[in-house]
Amino acid sequence: MRFVLRLLLMFSVALAFGFGLSWYALTDGRYFGVLQSGPWTAWPDAGSPAPNPYTRAHVVRVGHLPLGQAEGLQFTATTDSAGEPLTRACTYRIEGTTPVATFWTLVAVDPQGRNLARPGAQLALRSGDIVRPEDGSIRVHVGTRLMPGNWLELQGDGPFSLVLTLYDTVASSGFGASVEALPAIVREGCR
Numbered sequence: 001m002r003f004v005l006r007l008l009l010m011f012s013v014a015l016a017f018g019f020g021l022s023w024y025a026l027t028d029g030r031y032f033g034v035l036q037s038g039p040w041t042a043w044p045d046a047g048s049p050a051p052n053p054y055t056r057a058h059v060v061r062v063g064h065l066p067l068g069q070a071e072g073l074q075f076t077a078t079t080d081s082a083g084e085p086l087t088r089a090c091t092y093r094i095e096g097t098t099p100v101a102t103f104w105t106l107v108a109v110d111p112q113g114r115n116l117a118r119p120g121a122q123l124a125l126r127s128g129d130i131v132r133p134e135d136g137s138i139r140v141h142v143g144t145r146l147m148p149g150n151w152l153e154l155q156g157d158g159p160f161s162l163v164l165t166l167y168d169t170v171a172s173s174g175f176g177a178s179v180e181a182l183p184a185i186v187r188e189g190c191r
Helices: 002-027 053-062
Strands: 035-037 040-042 072-077 090-096 101-109 138-143 150-153 161-169 184-190
Touching: 035 072, 101 150
Parallel strands: 138 150
Antiparallel strands: 035 040, 040 072, 072 161, 090 138, 090 184, 101 161
């Protein structure tokens, strides 16, 4: 009888450990095919014809239609550069450079993937619509309160994510750009 109880205990520990590691790999993915630069993460194999098993499972889990490898790359940030979760109670400044891309968009979404733009406002900030300094870097303010300059206006309360989509980019292809060139997300203040 003791043998059967030990066998059941070992079996349940093995199942819990296996399912726990699988959940971690699909949620975080840091060690399983994810590109990470500061707070930004991307699954570069998501649009390939034969993605690795972890990428395939992640795409099925989130239920989004990924861009093809030749179309672009999508980065998501759920924390600022200091590691604090993004919340609509705070305002943020996104500054720095982006990898070389023909076009990019920046959008804020809630945990269910719904756009958080205020009704009547732009749904996304586009690379062609922002004012840049002479060095070509970007400086964008994100929040629910009016900010000077380039501003992505949000509505509501609670956590959110920023999604930076680079279209027709050479990032992660090995031809002239690197993902280290992603902008920082700096918390400016909270209400």
